[in-house]
Amino acid sequence: MFELILNVLLFLFLVYAAIFNVLEAPVPDKVERNPYALQPGVWPTVLIVMLLVLIGFNIVKILKEKKGKDDFCFSSFLKGIPAFFKGKLFVGMLLVVIASVILEPLGYMVTCFFLLFTYAILLGDKNIVRNIIVSLALTLFLYLFFGVLLKVNLPRGTVPALRNFALWLESILP
């Protein structure tokens, strides 16, 4: 059922994109008047139409394949939702998303430590003290490797205290 719902959502999203978002700026006059120019909206529109047709076929295919199966009903899908939100997969996805969002405001140091520490717990590491030490050591090692050796400008963060900490750290390292 989840597969069917995802396909339907993708179908609806593509319809929305086709109606409102293919072209978001006016096409220059000289392009619009040129009969030999491929208009900027044509290529994505063709792709969206192709996708709508293909996903339509896919939805029909899923319905045919799953029809009559016991677990293929909306109620069993609803029953599975709480278990999904409590599951490790959802927490893992959430941690990755949180890390990607906090990278800019909190900077590399905090994000890296947060991700290494929390994900290790998610993967079953119960030794908190060792986990903290390993996470700190790896954060520093990755910083030294990428930030110092490869000169990648890792984000310092936009929160003043964390930014100052990153600048201080950079000043004491070679």
Added chain:
Amino acid sequence: MFQMLLDGLAVVFQPGTFLMTLLAIVMGTVFGALPGVSATMAVALGLPFTYSMDPVSAIVFLVAIYCSSITGGSIAAILFKIPGVPSSAPTTFDGYPMAQRGEAGKALGVALVCSAIGGLVSALAMFFLSPQLTQAALSFGPSEMFAITFMGLSILTSLDADNILRTTISGVLGLLLATVGQDPMYGVQRLTFGSNQLLSGIEMIPVLIGIFAITEVLQQTVSDDRLTAEDAEKAGASSLDTTMPTIKEWLSIKWVILRCSILGTIVGILPGAGATIASFLCYSTETKLSKYPEKFGTGIIDGIAASETANNAATGGAMVPLLSLGIPGGNAAAVMMSALVLKGVQLGPLLLINQPQYLSATFVSMIITNIVMVFVAMAIAKAFAKILSVPYSILGPVIIMLATIGSYATNMSTMDVKIMAIAGIMGILFRVMHFNSAALILGLVLGSICEGNFSRAYTIYRADVGAMFMRPVAGVIMVVCIVALISPFVGPVLKKKFGKNKEKA
């Protein structure tokens, strides 16, 4: 010619230059193996080392980094399912399943030796055929370029023969993702949903890293048979020494290596194409030509050979227009060009006539790099394989952080990290929907080149699509593509029909 070769040897075997070449091979292989550090970035990171060198030694050094970084990409692709460089993405299709079966050593052996052969063939092509190859490549117009990229897309129907509909959907979704941002001809904003950060489009590297690396870690998080230290020992460290392919296996892929060396070199010469398109195109071609296409993607050496031979063959190809005409064939070549320009070298058609030592030194550098890097990369791969024996509660989060830094470092943009996270989740949803991640990547890689060339050809041929493909090269390629695209649909029908006729007879 012989004198040129001697001149090249004299340049590269100067003690200082030779030592720097060895350093470049180590640097290139390590950079290539790190996710997110592309070949272009590896060459750019090597630039500061060239400031004190003379121009010929500088190009020798940068070429060594370039070739070895493309090879290094296969290490992470095989061991961790993270393509170190984008051109190693098809290597993950067969390399990672082999590593999981405990054949990491064999997979790496094939990847490294095939990389070396591809690199050597393209170096020879560059040395002997540079002017002729450049002229041929320059006669390729947008319609030929479109036909070539379309040929790469023809892999879609054979990536997963049992699931053609969903694989095609995935590929077209990739093509659609490539249209996000500004259109390649007129810069009109499309499908950004109001986000300024999407104006420059969706970068390929974060999507690639997210869909391969993040998805894999998320999958391992809930997997009961998660990689343990014992599995790791079996997959990595111990098997690296012991199992190399047999002579029979090498002979079975000899035509794959030959075809991909030639095709990879040609694609490398084409401006704007490069190693990534070469590896996808060759993987697709070999899938079509193979006697057992259904085994591709399950962990066979043919797939690794196709991808790795082609991406290294493209390195020599990329040097051809740079040295012959002063036109960079790709991004890495553009960085090398800027290094030479900084040193006051006048690039252009007269370079090889007035200063042939550039061609000969580049040739010798490529030959040495492609031979030495097999041993260097094997040693580095062993070190990387040891990492697999680290508990997954440490390795998993470190892979996510490497992926994060790799995505960020491409453009120093946190938006790319968000795209990586979304791609990782999308990879999980793709598994639920039985879609094909590799097809999505293929569409994304080829999308903008495909659209840009089609659009240009459309204007040049005054909106006459038929005329676009009346040019001989474009026409032949398109016919091959159409046959390749419809063969998975028509093939079984014909088989059934002929089978029935035979039974009747």
